[in-house]
Amino acid sequence: MREALPPGSTIGILGGGQLGRMLAVAASRLGLKIHIYSDEPDPPAFAVAAARTVAGYNDADALLKFAGAVDVVTCEFENVPTAALEAAGRNAPVFPPPRAFAVAQDRLAEKDFLQELGIAVAPFAPIGSVRELQAALPGIGFPALLKTRRFGYDGKGQVMIRSQSEAEAALDSIGHVPAVLEGVVLFEREISVVAVRAQDGTLHFYDPSENVHQDGILARSRVPAPISATCVFEARKIAGKIANALSYVGVICVEMFQRMGDGSALVVNEIAPRVHNSGHWTLDACLVSQFENHIRAIAGWPLGETSRHSDAVMANIIGADADRWRDFASAEGTSLHLYGKEEARPGRKMGHFIRLYPKT
Amino acid sequence: MREALPPGSTIGILGGGQLGRMLAVAASRLGLKIHIYSDEPDPPAFAVAAARTVAGYNDADALLKFAGAVDVVTCEFENVPTAALEAAGRNAPVFPPPRAFAVAQDRLAEKDFLQELGIAVAPFAPIGSVRELQAALPGIGFPALLKTRRFGYDGKGQVMIRSQSEAEAALDSIGHVPAVLEGVVLFEREISVVAVRAQDGTLHFYDPSENVHQDGILARSRVPAPISATCVFEARKIAGKIANALSYVGVICVEMFQRMGDGSALVVNEIAPRVHNSGHWTLDACLVSQFENHIRAIAGWPLGETSRHSDAVMANIIGADADRWRDFASAEGTSLHLYGKEEARPGRKMGHFIRLYPKT
Numbered sequence: 001m002r003e004a005l006p007p008g009s010t011i012g013i014l015g016g017g018q019l020g021r022m023l024a025v026a027a028s029r030l031g032l033k034i035h036i037y038s039d040e041p042d043p044p045a046f047a048v049a050a051a052r053t054v055a056g057y058n059d060a061d062a063l064l065k066f067a068g069a070v071d072v073v074t075c076e077f078e079n080v081p082t083a084a085l086e087a088a089g090r091n092a093p094v095f096p097p098p099r100a101f102a103v104a105q106d107r108l109a110e111k112d113f114l115q116e117l118g119i120a121v122a123p124f125a126p127i128g129s130v131r132e133l134q135a136a137l138p139g140i141g142f143p144a145l146l147k148t149r150r151f152g153y154d155g156k157g158q159v160m161i162r163s164q165s166e167a168e169a170a171l172d173s174i175g176h177v178p179a180v181l182e183g184v185v186l187f188e189r190e191i192s193v194v195a196v197r198a199q200d201g202t203l204h205f206y207d208p209s210e211n212v213h214q215d216g217i218l219a220r221s222r223v224p225a226p227i228s229a230t231c232v233f234e235a236r237k238i239a240g241k242i243a244n245a246l247s248y249v250g251v252i253c254v255e256m257f258q259r260m261g262d263g264s265a266l267v268v269n270e271i272a273p274r275v276h277n278s279g280h281w282t283l284d285a286c287l288v289s290q291f292e293n294h295i296r297a298i299a300g301w302p303l304g305e306t307s308r309h310s311d312a313v314m315a316n317i318i319g320a321d322a323d324r325w326r327d328f329a330s331a332e333g334t335s336l337h338l339y340g341k342e343e344a345r346p347g348r349k350m351g352h353f354i355r356l357y358p359k360t
Numbered sequence: 361m362r363e364a365l366p367p368g369s370t371i372g373i374l375g376g377g378q379l380g381r382m383l384a385v386a387a388s389r390l391g392l393k394i395h396i397y398s399d400e401p402d403p404p405a406f407a408v409a410a411a412r413t414v415a416g417y418n419d420a421d422a423l424l425k426f427a428g429a430v431d432v433v434t435c436e437f438e439n440v441p442t443a444a445l446e447a448a449g450r451n452a453p454v455f456p457p458p459r460a461f462a463v464a465q466d467r468l469a470e471k472d473f474l475q476e477l478g479i480a481v482a483p484f485a486p487i488g489s490v491r492e493l494q495a496a497l498p499g500i501g502f503p504a505l506l507k508t509r510r511f512g513y514d515g516k517g518q519v520m521i522r523s524q525s526e527a528e529a530a531l532d533s534i535g536h537v538p539a540v541l542e543g544v545v546l547f548e549r550e551i552s553v554v555a556v557r558a559q560d561g562t563l564h565f566y567d568p569s570e571n572v573h574q575d576g577i578l579a580r581s582r583v584p585a586p587i588s589a590t591c592v593f594e595a596r597k598i599a600g601k602i603a604n605a606l607s608y609v610g611v612i613c614v615e616m617f618q619r620m621g622d623g624s625a626l627v628v629n630e631i632a633p634r635v636h637n638s639g640h641w642t643l644d645a646c647l648v649s650q651f652e653n654h655i656r657a658i659a660g661w662p663l664g665e666t667s668r669h670s671d672a673v674m675a676n677i678i679g680a681d682a683d684r685w686r687d688f689a690s691a692e693g694t695s696l697h698l699y700g701k702e703e704a705r706p707g708r709k710m711g712h713f714i715r716l717y718p719k720t
Contacts, residue, residue: 007685007698025385028408031685031698031711048388050407284647287695287716302690309670309716325367325391330662335647338367338391351391356647356669 002093002199004300005071007031010050011295012070012092014057014084016043018339018349019275019291020076022283024048026291032299037066044340045076057084067091074250074298078104078273079151095199095249095298100273103246107149107180110271117241120267122257123183129176133167136181145182146170156216185267187257191225193239194279196293196303197248204306205236206290209314211255211278217347221278222313223285224360231264238266251275251294277316277349284335284354285312311357322350331355362453362559364660365431367391370410371655372430372452374417374444376403378699378709379635379651380436382643384408386651392659397426404700405436417444427451434610434658438464438633439511455559455609455658460633463606467509467540470631477601480627482617483543489536493527496541505542506530516576545627547617551585553599554639556653556663557608564666565596566650569674571615571638577707581638582673583645584720591624598626611635611654637676637709644695644714645672671717682710691715 005011011027013020016038024034024045035051036043046052051069055062057080067073067088074095075085082105085098103113114121125136127146137144148157159170161181171179190213194206210225211218227235239254246252253276259265279290288296288304296303317328322344328336331353338351365371371387373380376398384394384405395411396403406412411429415422417440427433427448434455435445442465445458463473474481485496487506497504508517519530521541531539550573554566570585571578587595599614606612613636619625639650648656648664656663677688682704688696691713698711 004686007682008700008702021388025388025408028381028385028700029695029697030689031700033407033700047393047410048385048408287644287693287714296689302686304689304695305693309718322367326364326662329390329656329664333647333665335389335664337389340368340388340391340393342368354647358669 002300005032009033009071009299010035010069011299012037012066012073012088013045013076014073014080014088015076016040016045017076018044018341020045021048021339022289022291023074023076023275023295026289027295029292030295030299030301032295035066035070037063047340057081060087063087064091072298074294075101076274096252096273097247097249100246100248100252100271104271104273105150107147108178111180113245114242114268117245119238119241120265122185122267122269125181127171127179127181130168130171133171133179133181134164137161137164137167140181140183143184145184146174147180147182148174149178149180185257186260187267188260189225189227189258190255190269191227191235191258191266192221192253192255192276192278193235194251194253194276194282194290195236195239195243196251196290196297196306197243198297198303199249199300201244202303203240203243204293204303205239206279206282206286206306207308208232208235209278209281215347217318217349218277218316219318220313220315221281223281223308223311227258228263231258231266234264234266238268242271248273250297251279251290253279277352280337280352281312281314281354282306283337285310285356308359310359313355313357314352316349317351317353319346319348319350320344325351328353333357362660365392369393369431369659370395370429371659372397372426372433372448373405373436374433374440374448375436376400376405377436378404378701380405381408381699382649382651383434383436383635383655386649387655389652390655390659390661392655395426395430397423407700417441420447423447424451432658434654435461436634456612456633457607457609460606460608460612460631464631464633465510467507468538471540473605474602474628477605479598479601480625482545482627482629485541487531487539487541490528490531493531493539493541494524497521497524497527500541500543503544505544506534507540507542508534509538509540545617546620547627548620549585549587549618550615550629551587551595551618551626552581552613552615552636552638553595554611554613554636554642554650555596555599555603556611556650556657556666557603558657558663559609559660561604562663563600563603564653564663565599566639566642566646566666567668568592568595569638569641575707577678577709578637578676580673580675581641583641583668583671587618588623591618591626594624594626598628602631608633610657611639611650613639637712640697640712641672641674641714642666643697645670645716668719670719673715673717674712676709677711677713679706679708679710680704685711688713693717
């Protein structure tokens with residue numbers, strides 16, 4: 001067990017997107033400094049960082065120097081090369097543990113890991129060739145989802161297969177990279193649990209949110225999710241089991257499907273070893289946000305409150321919707337969060353807003 | 361009426377203390393950038409600023425250059441030289457209006473301004489010499505407070521006079537600078553109203569807080585203040601009258617005494633033309649804090665919610681109390697805010713914590 005990093009210490013963050021930006025702001029509340037490492041020249045998090053490094057994630061020298069200048073290293077995106085974490089780890093402690101990234105970056109490793117823990121996942125099969133895909137399809141059934149093992153996010157790197165004859169075209173469309181074939185789970189809803197685990201193993205949970213996606217991108221999250229207390233309990237149990245098995249430190253998000261017609265039966269869809277879009281509502285509906293609790297955990301501080309003082313709906317602002325910032329800014333009972341991104345490309349997350357309601 | 365500054369614009373702030381730091385963080389939520397101007401080499405706000413200038417407040421060239429690099433200029437401390445505001449004003453709009461600083465910086469001008477508006481103040485007399493002081497004391501009565509006209513804050517620059525014979529020593533102790541003699545108001549409590557006024561004159565109010573001082577420094581604020589609805593109404597009316605008379609833009613704080621035994625009779629103690637320590641509770645008990653509403657007002661944005669979702673107590677962390685950060689961080693139902701100051705000098709505001717309670 002390490003000593004807590006005192007106020008004035010520096011948190012190093014690999015990645016400079018909106019998650020890094022909100023982590024930086026959370027760290028500032030605690031009197032901690034932020035050093036952002038990014039491979040882009042002016043990412044959103046630079047505007048609120050005390051120190052900045054621009055270098056590639058394969059630049060071992062830059063990573064060593066960066067880690068030498070900070071007191072702890074963390075990460076705001078999950079596809080960071082594990083070699084980068086290892087390089088940084090030679091000069092500073094790294095949280096969450098690199099194994100969490102290795103598991104989350106590979107859909108096959110992730111599913112194997114979950115199955116070993118006895119956690120339900122969608123039926124799946126590893127796919128390396130058209131022949132393997134054709135052989136696996138009848139067992140998985142239709143429709144089925146073909147997903148690349150690596151680098152998938154926001155619905156990218158996946159394709160729906162509706163009949164045996166679509167197999168070859170599906171593999172073509174993902175460039176014949178190693179893949180996983182998944183059965184489609186018929187679900188009532190998607191929920192996610194944001195948990196935070198401290199260095200001493202203390203686990204706290206935020207309330208599960210119900211998440212709605214549009215075009216493969218998270219559109220809205222709301223708390224409380226309309227699920228039973230038993231289902232909340234099961235969801236937390238699963239997230240806790242995962243965090244403990246990984247000896248996790250920091251915030252972790254587990255996305256789950258609630259099976260159709262079967263109250264508390266949950267199937268895990270994905271693990272994100274980081275703060276997560278479906279936890280943004282904690283910024284305004286909780287005293288201590290997911291961002292601050294991640295910083296507290298990796299800095300060895302006592303975890304903060306995860307209870308909710310209000311009900312909330314969080315909605316993402318995507319692409320050209322950002323032009324409507326005046327409307328969002330004047331909406332009643334609503335807070336607006338913009339990420340400081342200049343170019344509003346289609347599908348790009350530009351910000352979000354949160355509407356609060358009295359707690360039910 | 362100016363156009364609202366779009367996301368991506370830069371807010372220039374004169375001063376780099378904790379108020380500038382929290383303003384910078386609030387601006388980042390709205391996708392706005394911050395440029396901090398400070399006469400210190402590494403003030404708290406630099407750690408969360410996109411751009412930084414170190415120069416004196418009498419350096420006209422530096423002020424012009426600074427104002428030329430930003431889209432609007434504001435201020436986080438009230439004793440900024442008005443000449444600095446005028447210099448900056450040649451290259452950018454400046455909010456709040458410089459007149460608000462001129463009034464707030466001089467206790468005599470402040471009292472004259474309030475009296476002209478028909479707002480009750482403590483009995484007072486301008487003091488320029490021992491003779492004037494001796495002549496004024498019998499009319500004001502004992503005890504009386506001798507206060508420097510300028511540069512008073514946190515109880516500095518004032519001395520209590522308990523008898524006619526203490527007059528000369530009192531003037532000695534404040535160095536014979538121009539002063540004001542004030543009668544002591546017997547009060548039930550001190551309250552303050554944080555208001556925000558937009559460029560179009562829209563006025564919003566946060567709930568009045570009750571404030572408790574120790575050694576001349578604010579120790580705690582709590583909302584709601586235990587005062588009647590009539591008293592809340594009167595307090596808002598006074599703050600609104602002041603803001604309107606100054607054609608104010610931004611957040612203003614008005615400190616008032618509730619007279620002993622006389623329910624809603626209020627006496628104004630002080631005007632602060634800025635975000636204020638007694639409004640820090642808005643960071644966690646409101647959807648939009650005083651800091652964000654100040655930024656919204658000066659940027660020409662729609663004002664945000666000022667309603668309170670929770671009751672709150674804010675307590676300052678002063679001097680060596682900051683060593684107890686672990687205790688504060690682990691207190692139940694409490695958020696911790698540290699300002700990133702290295703040296704915990706006696707009387708120095710190092711941070712604060714906020715405890716929330718369900719709204720009554």
